[in-house]
Amino acid sequence: MSALPPKSRTPHVITLVAQPLPSSARERARSCLQAVGGSIQDEKWLAHGRALDLYCDLRSEQAEPLTQALWAALPGVDLAVMPQRNRRKRLICADMDSTIVVGETIEFMAEVLGVREKVAEITERAMRGELDFTQALVERVRMLRDLPVARLSEIAASLQYHRGGRRLIATMKRHADAKAILVSGGFEPIAEVVRAHHDFDRQVSNVLGTTGEGNLSGTVHLPVVDGDRKLDVFQSAIKDERLPANLTMAIGDGANDLPMIRAASLGIAYKGKPLVRQATRFQINHTDLMTALYYQGYDESEIEKVDWS
Numbered sequence: 001m002s003a004l005p006p007k008s009r010t011p012h013v014i015t016l017v018a019q020p021l022p023s024s025a026r027e028r029a030r031s032c033l034q035a036v037g038g039s040i041q042d043e044k045w046l047a048h049g050r051a052l053d054l055y056c057d058l059r060s061e062q063a064e065p066l067t068q069a070l071w072a073a074l075p076g077v078d079l080a081v082m083p084q085r086n087r088r089k090r091l092i093c094a095d096m097d098s099t100i101v102v103g104e105t106i107e108f109m110a111e112v113l114g115v116r117e118k119v120a121e122i123t124e125r126a127m128r129g130e131l132d133f134t135q136a137l138v139e140r141v142r143m144l145r146d147l148p149v150a151r152l153s154e155i156a157a158s159l160q161y162h163r164g165g166r167r168l169i170a171t172m173k174r175h176a177d178a179k180a181i182l183v184s185g186g187f188e189p190i191a192e193v194v195r196a197h198h199d200f201d202r203q204v205s206n207v208l209g210t211t212g213e214g215n216l217s218g219t220v221h222l223p224v225v226d227g228d229r230k231l232d233v234f235q236s237a238i239k240d241e242r243l244p245a246n247l248t249m250a251i252g253d254g255a256n257d258l259p260m261i262r263a264a265s266l267g268i269a270y271k272g273k274p275l276v277r278q279a280t281r282f283q284i285n286h287t288d289l290m291t292a293l294y295y296q297g298y299d300e301s302e303i304e305k306v307d308w309s
């Protein structure tokens with residue numbers, strides 16, 4: 001009986017990102033790699049002192065346990081283990097609230113009416129996956145009744161953004177001719193401002209009902225943009241762009257982002273809720289949206305230097 005051929009190892013890369021990267025990080029990564037029979041063959045600084053690529057050969061099924069071991073050995077470091085091929089993605093579907101935008105826009109709307117606490121509590125539970133998303137959204141939108149529509153542009157103008165979002169989109173478009181879609185359970189007039197500011201190609205978000213007097217009516221058009229709709233937008237874009245699934249990226253923080261995150265070859269939990277982190281191997285927990293570029297192997301010289309915010 002002939003021996004089975006050894007399972008083949010393929011070129012992989014371990015990307016380590018921190019601000020700054022501890023000097024012990026490389027050695028710790030080397031030990032974790034040795035424990036699965038691998039070794040570092042080469043390395044490259046993507047951003048000096050902050051983002052490091054370590055090249056190695058791995059069997060694909062080793063990537064997951066190696067990631068777990070590296071997380072344990074390198075607290076405070078964002079990291080990813082992936083094949084070297086096809087790192088640069090040609091589609092990005094990004095969530096808006098708490099991913100591109102700092103905070104939840106529905107709460108900024110609720111604040112105007114003095115109901116922020118009540119709305120925030122429901123948002124939190126919905127994002128943890130404890131409530132039906134549609135029901136939770138309908139309930140919160142009802143509390144926004146009588147908010148003047150004119151206030152929405154004021155809210156949009158005062159938003160703060162997570163660092164690196166504009167550079168992420170600009171760089172992927174410039175170097176990979178990527179399509180960028182903002183897909184949000186938030187609301188259209190605000191999502192349109194965020195889309196334009198970040199140069200997403202388009203946005204998909206919820207539409208609010210209005211009254212003849214220029215106020216919100218407390219209703220939202222159905223069906224709402226929930227996790228299934230986000231997945232649908234993601235899959236339709238793959239089809240429209242005729243992309244192989246291994247050139248896709250999705251990023252988000254909430255339970256409603258999980259279906260598209262799972263479907264993407266680079267599906268990233270960005271400062272994700274525990275439920276999302278549990279289900280996702282690619283995570284950014286300590287740094288910013290620039291790390292989504294480092295995971296794709298972009299170095300400082302390639303990153304588009306558009307304004308941070």
Ligand SMILES: [Mg+2]
Pocket residue numbers: 095096097098099252253254
């Ligand atoms: Mg979100």
